[in-house]
Amino acid sequence: MDKETLTTFLLNTNLVSLSAAQEIVRQFNHKIIPKNQFHLTAGKISDQYLFLEKGYMRTFAHDTEGNEVTTGFCSPGQIILEVSSFFNRTRSKENIQALTDCEGWYITYEQLNQLFHTLPEFREFGRWTLVKGFSELKNRMLLTITETAEERYAHLLKTNPGIFQQMSLKNIASYLGITDTSLSRIRKEFSKK
Amino acid sequence: MDKETLTTFLLNTNLVSLSAAQEIVRQFNHKIIPKNQFHLTAGKISDQYLFLEKGYMRTFAHDTEGNEVTTGFCSPGQIILEVSSFFNRTRSKENIQALTDCEGWYITYEQLNQLFHTLPEFREFGRWTLVKGFSELKNRMLLTITETAEERYAHLLKTNPGIFQQMSLKNIASYLGITDTSLSRIRKEFSKK
């Protein structure tokens, strides 16, 4: 149980000094989430700003017909939270579930604000995290409305092949915005090339 | 040329006091953007944190084949910037163009950071802005991958009918992720109901 990975992560952003990183890291608490358990459940207020050290998670919501839709995928080395719920203190519409046994470090909303207040460097880090998440979502949005399902599949396969080891094809299909039937067919066509 | 709308906007968030709002507003500079002119051009670094007081704008990017894709729509009373470019000081991939004669108030990146540094209340406001943009994009993403083009059209018509007065159907089509031909057909079907 050491926080080296988190410290390295903070330092690699080039936004926080070593001494600041150490002070930040001191606040984080250890967390273990066994496979299939939830880090966050829809209806609750997201209150943990989590750094995922080991394992994989997915986020999912429900569409207007009540079907489960995978909205995101979390790999080790990422900050994980439901932004809107966490910062607005509102009930989350999303669930965050462990796909494998997971391990990480978290602080509460209270602790985060305390750190934001006392450490400008951590504020910078927090902003960087938000901006990064925002940009990635924007890229995904552009791909989604401009490319075909097959192109989106190819793109995912190229940029994030690891997903296919962790998440069922059904979940990947809903993440891509298609049915599992279509994904299966696309994979068949794709493997011929 | 007065900044009342901006002041009201700040106060309505319930995040800034009147005295803080007045101090913030003092920093903003007036800006006029005639119809069809660009507020931001792809390749440039977004350096204006703009409050749009009058007029409408759209943001657009280019897909992998080089086609123009409308990625967003800006109405009066919104903060307008290319988040990633502005905060990371990187070249924007997006353009922001006036659809009508526009008028607003802006501060530079430099000024924004100065205000963030001296006024915690403005930091709160800045965070609120980012979180709001993020949540809206997430909602749009969920709609995009779960609903049909017709449902997305109906949704847009319901939540933002004003767009249809400002933006061409071709631009609205690319915003919805379909061709103008399909949108035309969808509108025809839709008007029968």
Add this chain to the structure above:
DNA sequence: GCCCCATCTTGCCAATTGGCAAGAAATGAA
């Protein structure tokens, strides 16, 4: 080993969307 259950694939057909080109309608300039 065997069975059960969830996941994945496939076949059939329908619905949605795209591509292209021609024509209609609206807009703007002179």
Add this chain to the structure above:
DNA sequence: TTCATTTCTTGCCAATTGGCAAGATGGGGC
């Protein structure tokens, strides 16, 4: 007004994706 240009609609057909149900596959428990 007239003309030119852009925008929008429509017809035809092809490609993509969905819905459903049956069958194949594979992993976990006993």
